[in-house]
Amino acid sequence: MSLNRRDALRVLSQGAAGTATLAACGTAQASAKNRPIAPDRDAVGMLYDATICTGCKACVSACTSANGLVPDTVLSNGLWQMPQDLNAQTKNIIKLARGEDTAETSYVKRQCMHCLEPACVSGCPFGALMKRGTDGVVTWDADRCIGCRYCEVACPFEVPKFEWANFNPRIVKCELCSHRLADGGQPACTEVCPTHAVIFGTRSDLLAEAKARIERSPGRYFEDRVYGEKDGGGTQVLYLSGLPFANLGLPTLGEESVAAYGSKVHSVVYKWLALPLTLYVFLTAIIKRRFDSHEDHAQNKAKQTGLPSQL
Amino acid sequence: MLPWQRGVHVYDVPFFSLPFLIFLALTLIGLGLSVLRAFGGLGFTGMSDAYAWGIWKTFNVMTLTALGSGGFAIGIAAWIFKWERLHLVMRTALLTSFVFYFAGLLALTVDVGRPWNMWHLLFPSHWNPESSLLEVAVCMPLYAMIFLAYENLPPLWERLYVHASDGIRRAMRSVFPVLKWLYPFFVAGAYVLPAMHQSSLGALLLLSGDKLHPLWQSQMLPLLYVIQAGVAGTACVMVTLMAGCLVWRRRLDLTTLGDLGKLMGYISLLFLALRWGDIIARGQLGAAFTSDGFSVLFHVENLSVLVPTLFMLQPKQRRRPRVLFLSAVTAMLGAMMYRFIPTTIAFVPGELKFYFPSALEVLMSAGYVSLTIVLYTAAVKLFAIVPASLEEWYEAVAWARENFRTIRVDSHGKATRD
Numbered sequence: 151m152s153l154n155r156r157d158a159l160r161v162l163s164q165g166a167a168g169t170a171t172l173a174a175c176g177t178a179q180a181s182a183k184n185r186p187i188a189p190d191r192d193a194v195g196m197l198y199d200a201t202i203c204t205g206c207k208a209c210v211s212a213c214t215s216a217n218g219l220v221p222d223t224v225l226s227n228g229l230w231q232m233p234q235d236l237n238a239q240t241k242n243i244i245k246l247a248r249g250e251d252t253a254e255t256s257y258v259k260r261q262c263m264h265c266l267e268p269a270c271v272s273g274c275p276f277g278a279l280m281k282r283g284t285d286g287v288v289t290w291d292a293d294r295c296i297g298c299r300y301c302e303v304a305c306p307f308e309v310p311k312f313e314w315a316n317f318n319p320r321i322v323k324c325e326l327c328s329h330r331l332a333d334g335g336q337p338a339c340t341e342v343c344p345t346h347a348v349i350f351g352t353r354s355d356l357l358a359e360a361k362a363r364i365e366r367s368p369g370r371y372f373e374d375r376v377y378g379e380k381d382g383g384g385t386q387v388l389y390l391s392g393l394p395f396a397n398l399g400l401p402t403l404g405e406e407s408v409a410a411y412g413s414k415v416h417s418v419v420y421k422w423l424a425l426p427l428t429l430y431v432f433l434t435a436i437i438k439r440r441f442d443s444h445e446d447h448a449q450n451k452a453k454q455t456g457l458p459s460q461l
Numbered sequence: 462m463l464p465w466q467r468g469v470h471v472y473d474v475p476f477f478s479l480p481f482l483i484f485l486a487l488t489l490i491g492l493g494l495s496v497l498r499a500f501g502g503l504g505f506t507g508m509s510d511a512y513a514w515g516i517w518k519t520f521n522v523m524t525l526t527a528l529g530s531g532g533f534a535i536g537i538a539a540w541i542f543k544w545e546r547l548h549l550v551m552r553t554a555l556l557t558s559f560v561f562y563f564a565g566l567l568a569l570t571v572d573v574g575r576p577w578n579m580w581h582l583l584f585p586s587h588w589n590p591e592s593s594l595l596e597v598a599v600c601m602p603l604y605a606m607i608f609l610a611y612e613n614l615p616p617l618w619e620r621l622y623v624h625a626s627d628g629i630r631r632a633m634r635s636v637f638p639v640l641k642w643l644y645p646f647f648v649a650g651a652y653v654l655p656a657m658h659q660s661s662l663g664a665l666l667l668l669s670g671d672k673l674h675p676l677w678q679s680q681m682l683p684l685l686y687v688i689q690a691g692v693a694g695t696a697c698v699m700v701t702l703m704a705g706c707l708v709w710r711r712r713l714d715l716t717t718l719g720d721l722g723k724l725m726g727y728i729s730l731l732f733l734a735l736r737w738g739d740i741i742a743r744g745q746l747g748a749a750f751t752s753d754g755f756s757v758l759f760h761v762e763n764l765s766v767l768v769p770t771l772f773m774l775q776p777k778q779r780r781r782p783r784v785l786f787l788s789a790v791t792a793m794l795g796a797m798m799y800r801f802i803p804t805t806i807a808f809v810p811g812e813l814k815f816y817f818p819s820a821l822e823v824l825m826s827a828g829y830v831s832l833t834i835v836l837y838t839a840a841v842k843l844f845a846i847v848p849a850s851l852e853e854w855y856e857a858v859a860w861a862r863e864n865f866r867t868i869r870v871d872s873h874g875k876a877t878r879d
Binding site (some may be wrong): 204225237238258269271272273274275276277278293294295296297298299300302303304308310311312313314315316317318319371379399401406409411413414415417418420426429430433436437440441444445451455457458460461 | 467468496499500501502503505506508509510511513514541543545548552572573574575576578579587588589590591592593594595596598608615619644645646648649650652653655656659661663667668670672676680683716719809811825846851852854
């Protein structure tokens with residue numbers, strides 16, 4: 151298997167913790183199995199260039215019909231689709247963002263980022279949210295979800311939404327039109343985008359394209375960088391923007407994924423349940439001894455007082 | 462003053478007292494609403510996609526299972542560190558633990574949106590071993606329903622034996638050695654499992670990342686959570702014991718209660734040292750001394766643990782019932798705050814939203830809290846749980862002789878049936 155940068159980092163940090171290199175490689179493989187990280191060449195995603203987007207929202211309605219969602223018409227008195235934000239009826243949205251001090255505005259498309267190391271997948275107790283090994287798409291499985299909503303607490307982008315009023319509630323989020331990908335197609339939003347502001351491809355191709363655009367037009371893009379290359383451990387949906395990413399509502403994240411931060415201790419403590427089991431055996435040995443002497447003492451006291459002993 | 466010697470039933474009070482009936486009514490309302498909720502989703506709650514966890518999880522589970530950690534913390538002190546006197550309050554500790562966990566598990570079941578998929582719990586091959594929530598979901602029911610339930614067996618067993626027919630008694634006598642032999646194995650498990658899931662409750666918050674205020678977000682959360690569970694559990698047992706003595710006019714044993722106070726003080730000291738050490742190590746000391754609400758909250762939370770600790774570490778103060786009670790209540794509230802704040806007030810999602818539980822949500826939550834009170838007060842009236850002096854034991858024996866004609870009780874309290 152190919153190790154990517156994050157795995158390598160994890161191996162290094164565990165090596166530093168005193169683990170033998172061999173064991174560390176095993177650990178990296180084990181955690182890669184728990185949280186399959188699609189290698190760069192297979193991972194697919196999208197590149198959204200906010201400087202090209204005209205805000206036509208063709209992608210929003212295409213997403214709605216491709217995914218069989220009921221359009222959110224609350225704000226328009228039931229007349230047309232007008233979602234305020236991502237919600238249980240909206241997997242993809244175009245919003246208008248404004249700069250901090252300028253009157254400059256920019257459109258921003260929001261949907262699942264398909265993180266390389268998704269927090270939702272890391273926290274999901276029964277693997278309802280899975281990162282697909284083949285292309286790294288984060289999918290949701292209705293038969294495994296217990297509706298705990300930990301994914302909503304965990305997601306740094308606040309993408310997964312829950313059908314609160316439904317008695318059979320589902321987690322709603324972009325699954326990169328995986329049903330269309332299965333037929334050899336592409337996501338509905340990238341297909342309909344008239345200006346190619348959002349395009350579909352492998353992550354490595356998209357990253358190269360984004361970097362080429364930055365090179366071609368220096369100063370056009372904020373910080374001359376691609377959001378999602380490293381942010382939050384890297385995402386499969388990448389962003390280019392003229393305005394600061396924070397203004398578009400994209401959170402400022404470090405290079406370490408939340409999932410890596412959250413499972414650092416857990417993965418060591420619960421590895422093969424070795425630590426809890428050792429502790430159990432150790433405690434049983436102590437308590438067995440204590441229990442016997444305690445019982446002897448109690449029996450003696452019971453004989454003295456004539457009262458039955460109480461445990 | 463006579464120290465506590467053994468557990469004695471609460472016997473000279475009506476089973477259905479007025480407060481009991483009020484709590485019972487609240488419980489029934491809560492449970493009734495829980496049944497209705499199964500047909501209607503969670504739309505009636507104040508929860509939203511930004512605040513996906515409401516008070517059922519943050520209060521009834523996160524906060525109240527910490528209060529239910531008395532059996533865990535005091536048990537470790539009694540069994541492992543040979544603090545013999547604390548065995549006297551173990552029955553109370555184990556019972557409070559059980560009722561809090563029972564109600565917490567109920568709240569979790571109601572909170573879960575797709576409970577019909579819970580069967581995956583039974584198949585380890587379906588587990589995501591990386592998930593702290595999985596750890597909680599597996600470990601908590603396992604602890605409460607098997608290990609903690611087993612630890613709670615002796616009082617039940619005693620009562621059963623008194624009322625059983627001779628045949629059943631013979632059977633019980635033959636099974637007893639096996640149950641007794643197994644007891645230490647369950648006790649040991651009852652310390653490993655809470656250590657696991659109480660720390661995992663803290664680990665849950667790690668994934669919330671930057672949404673949690675830096676004064677609380679830390680890799681130390683799991684360790685801090687399990688230690689704070691010890692503070693909360695011990696304080697809760699002290700409060701329960703003293704409130705019980707007050708309500709049922711039992712004598713206080715200040716030596717034993719003082720021991721509990723000392724234990725609480727030690728655990729609190731460890732907690733505070735780690736909490737402040739962590740804040741300093743992460744370079745967040747500045748955040749603790751700003752003028753915003755979070756730093757105020759932080760100090761209120763810390764002081765409510767620190768002040769009682771300072772009192773509980775002085776032997777002279779531990780002899781004063783008033784100080785003992787107020788210290789236990791304050792430390793308990795401080796510990797509850799540490800559990801409640803990170804999942805609610807200090808949890809700030811990017812989307813500007815506000816969470817306040819809906820009336821029905823509060824009513825259901827109150828129902829689960831009432832359930833713990835109802836179960837506890839019913840159990841102490843049925844079983845020999847609340848510790849009392851020998852004198853009170855003999856009074857209880859005399860009372861039983863008077864009132865239960867079918868049960869013969871000899872002068873030592875050994876009961877036989879006609």
